[in-house]
Amino acid sequence: MVLSFKFECQACCSHTQARAGVFYTPHGLVETPRFMPVGTLATVKTLTTAQLQATGAQMILANTYHLHLQPGEGIVAGAGGLHKFMVWDKPMLTDSGGFQVFSLSKLRKITEEGVTFRSPRDGRIIELTPERSIQIQNALGADVIMAFDECPPYPAEWQYVAASCDRTYRWLERCIKAHERKDQALFGIVQGGVYLDLRQKAAASLAELDLPGYAIGGVSVGEPPELIEKIVKATAPLLPREKPRYLMGVGTYREMARAIAGGVDLFDCVIPTRFARHGTAMVQGERWNLKNAQFREDFTALDDSCPCYTCQNFSRAYLCHLVRSREILAYTLLSIHNVTELVRFTQRIREAILSDRFATEFARWLDPAPSSDAIGSC
């Protein structure tokens, strides 16, 4: 469909559905599997472009809903698009705004035409339709744009989700029609809630459209985490092998590892930067609250095997001091580390797939039951 985009599978795992590949975009390539940091308002919170590049991130997200409200897509377009506005010259993706309309807005109303909601910023009524979402995303100018979909809540009745899926499919057809830029790849989104039959139906009908990429959406909305894996395993095999697969909103070690085993290539999540702003470091599968007294006089690095600026320079004691003092530098240094940590986690998985050692090296994360050394769902 669009010449600039291509996905190449480089290696497949012999024990799982995991694969290593390269996704080519007009702003460069993305080596998969790979975690993508979220830059909601055209900033991955607390990080400069230089710091973000150093994390190893190859592709980042921004949010259509947020950028439409502030500063407005016209200003971003005036700057020459998102890449130039925020000074990020590598691949970017924008979501459609659908998820935020459904999760953040009050007083929303869904019709066949689209969704109307009240702006949380100034109270004005905003209508978002498939056409409008695509127009906004065309103006923002990310490499990958997402179809406008409904993200049903959890729990939701089968009947509601089935009707929602059908409407989301009709919305997708309108998105494809509205999409105007050949230098942007439009990904479709598989919805269907926790109902595997609806998920499979959606995946199969989306696959027929031969889109440049596919996402599995509507997970991480409150359902038990083990359902995410079931949804991935039921859905990913139905999506075309020669196209990238993106699991939206997932970014814990375990869920990423298991989704990769199910054939997923791309992930995004706000947790590395959100945890950082709460003083939490992600270290080799664990979550550490840096405020804890045990770190007050610990003059070692967070993780001396981590190449990030934070670990190469600062001690746990200093980070503990900054967190206790509520100093902004704490959030920056922890964001640098946490984003690096998740990008590296997917990079290591990629390397393991390339040498076909994924299933053994990451067995700890692939066990059906959480192993005792993994704390929480980090």
Next chain:
Amino acid sequence: MVLSFKFECQACCSHTQARAGVFYTPHGLVETPRFMPVGTLATVKTLTTAQLQATGAQMILANTYHLHLQPGEGIVAGAGGLHKFMVWDKPMLTDSGGFQVFSLSKLRKITEEGVTFRSPRDGRIIELTPERSIQIQNALGADVIMAFDECPPYPAEWQYVAASCDRTYRWLERCIKAHERKDQALFGIVQGGVYLDLRQKAAASLAELDLPGYAIGGVSVGEPPELIEKIVKATAPLLPREKPRYLMGVGTYREMARAIAGGVDLFDCVIPTRFARHGTAMVQGERWNLKNAQFREDFTALDDSCPCYTCQNFSRAYLCHLVRSREILAYTLLSIHNVTELVRFTQRIREAILSDRFATEFARWLDPAPSSDAIGSC
């Protein structure tokens, strides 16, 4: 007194008392005149060490009062001192805590022995004496440490300030006696409020002590700004020419330029980082509120003659968007610029002094009455 410290005067202005020099410390040299950013809690707010180095800052401050309360000087000493704790290998200075005790603490009580006050952190009673302040500063390990003084409020009666000055002198003698580290230079502080006779008496008696450096303290406490210049002009000439002179808490363009004309070498102030956290940029002598609508679609750099990372990469429109979105990156990018701006301002003055063009090139700032192109007291 201490071999590692030396101040060399390189050039004197033929029209004013301004001078360019080099102050040598165990952690390197400081080319004067120079602005020193403030890193209250062992962090120049929002900036990483790498970002701070790139501003051109050669010497930074930290606050004894704040660091004594959190994390405590024992932990800083355990890390190997402030330089290692915060990862800054260039010159550093700590204040004595005197100013903060008098400006921030409630329920303080001053006696000949020292000051007792209630910790704003946990309510415990803390006693700070000249000996204790020096012990803490010896533990923190900055290159320059400051004598423990009383900073009288403004306004204050002549009689009160006179008695306070005498006590501050006796405290200085105790500081000198308590000071134990030859790799730290103890600076004395000239107090005296707005009373020039008291200022001159203090300066003359401090000069006799042959300290490695001298500060003029107790300004910027609410007195009219023009009094700062009068105090500097009455005081600086009485301080030894071969020692550095430091005007505490001053960091506006005009006040620095005029104090340099009076013979001052070093400055510190929180305004570049504080302004940044309020969304204000300091640009060539002006203050710009980046939230203003005029910047929404202004795709030019803040100041295209500024070499800082912010000006070299980002637009006013992007900064405006970040400020309006209350994104932390706004504060970081504006701090990078504002600190660079004030350091460069003093660097440019230094270069002008070296070529004896200070009085003409900076005439705009030296005029008795504020010229019309200078907005506020920025």
